[in-house]
Amino acid sequence: xxxxxxxxxxxxxxxxxxxxxxxxxxxxxxxxxxxxxxxxxxxxxxxxxxxxxxxxxxxxxxxxxxxxxxxxxxxxxxxxxxxxxxxxxxxxxxxxxxxxxxxxxxxxxxxxxxxxxxxxxxxxxxxxxxxxxxxxxxxxxxxxxxxxxxxxxxxxxxxxxxxxxxxxxxxxxxxxxxxxxxxxxxxxxxxxxxxxxxxxxxxxxxxxxxxxxxxxxxxxxxxxxxxxxxxxxxxxxxxxxxxxxxxxxxxxxxxxx
Numbered sequence: 001x002x003x004x005x006x007x008x009x010x011x012x013x014x015x016x017x018x019x020x021x022x023x024x025x026x027x028x029x030x031x032x033x034x035x036x037x038x039x040x041x042x043x044x045x046x047x048x049x050x051x052x053x054x055x056x057x058x059x060x061x062x063x064x065x066x067x068x069x070x071x072x073x074x075x076x077x078x079x080x081x082x083x084x085x086x087x088x089x090x091x092x093x094x095x096x097x098x099x100x101x102x103x104x105x106x107x108x109x110x111x112x113x114x115x116x117x118x119x120x121x122x123x124x125x126x127x128x129x130x131x132x133x134x135x136x137x138x139x140x141x142x143x144x145x146x147x148x149x150x151x152x153x154x155x156x157x158x159x160x161x162x163x164x165x166x167x168x169x170x171x172x173x174x175x176x177x178x179x180x181x182x183x184x185x186x187x188x189x190x191x192x193x194x195x196x197x198x199x200x201x202x203x204x205x206x207x208x209x210x211x212x213x214x215x216x217x218x219x220x221x222x223x224x225x226x227x228x229x230x231x232x233x234x235x236x237x238x239x240x241x242x243x244x245x246x247x248x249x250x251x252x253x254x255x256x257x
Contacts, residue, residue, distance in 0.1 A: 011047075011217035015097055018044040022093035029087045038080050047216055048100050049076055052108065054211070058200060059112050075107050082107070098222040101212065105226055121201045126247035133194075133252040140197045165195045168214045169245045178250075185253060198248045202241060209234055210241035 021044050028037040052075045059065045082103045090099050128136070166179045182191060199207045209227060212218045218226065220234045227234065 011215075014047055015217065018047075018097040018100075019093040022090070022096045025083075025087065025096075029084065034084060037084055041080060041083055044097070044100065045076060045079070047097075048079065048104050051101060051212075051216065052076065052104055055108055055112070055208070058207075061200070064113050065111070070111060075104060075111075078107055079104055098218060098225050101216070101218070102226040102228075105208075122203065122244070125198070125244050126251050128248075128251060130252055133248075136201075137193065137197050140200060141193075164214075165191050166249075169195075169242055169249070171242070178255075181255060182249060182253060194249065194252065195245060198245055199241070202244055206237050206241045206244070209237040213238055 021040055024040050025037060028040065049072060053072050056065065056070060056072060056075075060067060079100065083100065086103075090096050166182060170176075170178050186194075199210065202210075205227070209223055209229075212223045212226060213220075220231050220238070223229075223234045224231045229237075
């Protein structure tokens with residue numbers, strides 16, 4: 001639980017740091033000091049960069065983009081330009097961080113083709129046998145040449161530990177025992193790997209909304225602005241992700257008494 005509290009606190013502190021940069025950015029934009037503006041904005045971008053990184057890794061793994069065609073820096077460089085040119089769209093300091101994600105999202109959507117919806121996985125997530133889950137994880141962890149494809153690369157951008165991964169999924173008070181059991185049974189790394197694999201196979205809108213909420217600590221209203229959806233749609237997508245992840249853990253690792 002301490003890891004969870006520390007993680008949430010760290011992410012909320014990031015939101016505060018970015019908000020505090022707003023007055024300085026506004027002043028530098030009015031003064032026309034592009035260089036100083038970009039230097040200050042750079043301090044607000046680590047979270048956005050991680051978000052772009054992860055979406056590109058997933059697009060690469062799904063064969064949507066060529067390995068050498070797009071780099072994170074290309075998107076963040078363009079984001080500097082967008083932020084400077086359209087800074088007057090941001091109404092106040094609380095809007096800055098969601099706005100940066102929204103612009104990053106728009107840049108990504110212009111580049112990435114829409115994922116094919118894996119309906120079979122989604123519709124059968126709660127009935128896969130343990131062997132099927134194991135085979136799926138093996139395939140997820142290696143590419144066609146047998147080399148590790150995503151897991152190691154994602155280590156630096158997938159920050160959650162075991163309690164952080166499980167707490168947003170098992171949210172009822174009576175679920176505390178399930179969290180403790182899975183923690184004892186699997187350990188942090190196996191929990192993380194399973195969650196990453198399931199999210200990878202979930203529809204892109206579900207996965208993206210869930211990760212904005214859990215990894216970047218945006219609430220439903222903020223995510224609605226980032227993703228151009230209604231708050232109700234965001235809440236439904238979050239619940240879909242939570243139900244899918246919950247079913248996958250309970251199905252693959254059932255309680256045996």
